[in-house]
Amino acid sequence: MKKILTLVCVSALGGLLTLGGYKLFVEDGKQEQLTVEQVSDLPIYVPTHTNVTSPTNSISNIAPNFVEAAEKSLDAVVHVKNTAIVSAPMTMQDLFYGRSQQRAQVGTGSGVIISPTGYIVTNNHVIQNANEISITLNNNRSYMAELIGTDETTDIALLKIETDEDLPFMAFGDSDNAKIGEWVLAVGNPFNLNSTVTAGIISAKSRDLSGRNTQSFIQTDAAVNPGNSGGALVNTNGDLIGINTAISSRDGSYIGYSFAVPSNIARKIVNDIMEYGNVQNGILGVVGGALNSKAAKELGTDITEGFYVSEVTEDTGAEKAGIKSGDIIKKVDGVEINKFSDLTGYLKTKSPNDVVNVTLIRNDDEKVLPVTLLKNSVAEIPIIGRVKNLENEDLTKLKIDYGVEIKKLNKKYGPYLKEYGFEVGNILTKINGKKLYSVDDAQSSIENHNFNEPLRIEFINNNGEKESIMIR
Known part of the structure; x- marks a missing residue:
């Protein structure tokens, strides 16, 4: 009886141990397996890091480095201040206090030193109508500048400052070799801030913003703002490939595109001004x-x-x-x-x-x-018609130093001009006060005229008498 009771107890104990082991190991294992299967339904994320050894300086081979280009250009880009005397509308306060209508108006822009002797290229619109032009270098030294010459058509002007030492300068690069997609820097003085550098790529070439096929800009997405005009467009080698000139904007600030006069055009304009005093096309x-x-x-x-x-x-x-x-x-x-x-x-x-x-x-x-x-000796001038350069003997005969001859009147406006005595054979001498030495001068005067304002034409009629008319 005692043996049977002992056997039963041993059997019961063995059963309990077996059941406990089953609960502990088998069922827990099944639960763990179930959990793993549920996790496997989630996205699988693959690490992006690898242990492959990269070549030395691999980052610089992928990303462009602008440090060298910036160092070459910063000291050669200057701040240009234009002070003009303008006539403001007369107010009651002016009458009461006896103040003059003439007031100083200050404009600012940028320029690029292109020779160690102090020649500086900028935009014509930066220094237009200036009574006084001052230049501030990157080292904060200031100089008064002389205007050597301008070309309104390409919006290029040449200045000169006198110094006792050679200046840092930039040499013109070859803008024909510039490629769409190439990295470039815009260096200038936006918002009167000195030596600002922005980067972008060349977005397009040969852009015409006038609609008259008279322009050929380099387009870039480097940020250019008011004050950058006349500054440098530089490639990653530090070569000057353009003169920043305009932006595409609705509010006057940069919104995505800017435009530069190609360096090959700017260089040719500068050389002509230095050699001839005007542009030879x-x-x-x-x-x-x-x-x-x-x-x-x-x-x-x-x-x-x-x-x-x-x-x-x-x-x-x-x-x-x-x-x-x-x-x-x-x-x-x-x-x-x-x-x-x-x-x-x-x-x-x-x-x-x-x-x-x-x-x-x-x-x-x-x-x-x-x-x-x-x-260029013959040109079609909008509103006026076809004009031709005068020969030296013609100028001598008329006892004048400048002027172009009217060869054909504009088909649309010709009848209107005739009412004021303007006809074929007249000598056109000035447009808006600008003397016309060639048909190029006549073209640029019309192209740069604001047609919201009257157009003043001065001429010599076929009787040798000086006349002027105003076209509104």
Whole structure:
């Protein structure tokens, strides 16, 4: 009996141990397995770090380094202050206190030193109408500047300061080699802040903001604000490839795009001002427009890029070289011509008597013709008509030093001008007070006129009498 009771107790104890072990190990394991299976439904995140050894300076090979370019350009960019005397509207307080209507108006911008002797390039609009121009260097030294010359069409001006020591300067780079997508720096003095550097990329080239195909800007997304005008556009090598000029904005501040005069154009303007006192433009002598799908269809061609020649001006390099109406210009000196501003932009870097190689398509055949550029002697001026440069003997006969001859009146405005005695053969002498030494001067005067204001024209009639008219 005692043995049976002992056996039962041992059996019960064994059962309890077995049940406890099952609960502890087997069921807990199943619960753990269930939990793992539920977690496996969540997203799997893969670590981004690897243990692969990177080459030395790998970061600098990926991200551009602007330190060297900034160091080359900061000391060569200056602050320009323009003080002009303007006539303000008379107020009751002015009458009461006897104050003058003339007051000083101050404008600011930037400039770039381009020679150790103190020549500085800036924008024409920065120093326009200035009575006094002062320059402040990056080391805070200030100098009075002399205006050497300007070109309103390209918005470039040349200044000179006198110093006892050589100045840090920037050499012009080759803007034709600048590529879309290339990193650039804009260096200037926005909001009167000294030596500010911003970075961006070249967004486009040969941009025309006028709608008249007279401009050819480099477009960039480097932040440019009021005061940056006249400053430097620099590539990562520290080369000066442009002069910052304008921004695309609705409120006067930067919102995404800015524009610079290409360095090749600025350099040519500066050289002409230094050598001749004015700009010497070499013209090709063609009239036409850029091709696109619509124009190509109307002209019966499959070519949608290039400059279509509709007319060749007589006595020009284009006529003498054999360019004809119907030709499609594709390249000039290897530079692709996809739109009108490509052509005008490249030609602005050239001078009279320069020879350019024009690649064109004629009857599906490609030709390359060398063309000698000539000085612009005839031009179509909006509102007025066709004008022509005067020969020296004409100037002597009329006893004048400047003026251009009216060869044909504008079709639309000609009848209105005739009512005021303006006719073919008259000598146009001034537009808005600016003396006209050439047809280029006449063109720039009209292009830069604010047509919300009256246009004042001075001329010599066919009887040799001086007259003036006001067009509103």
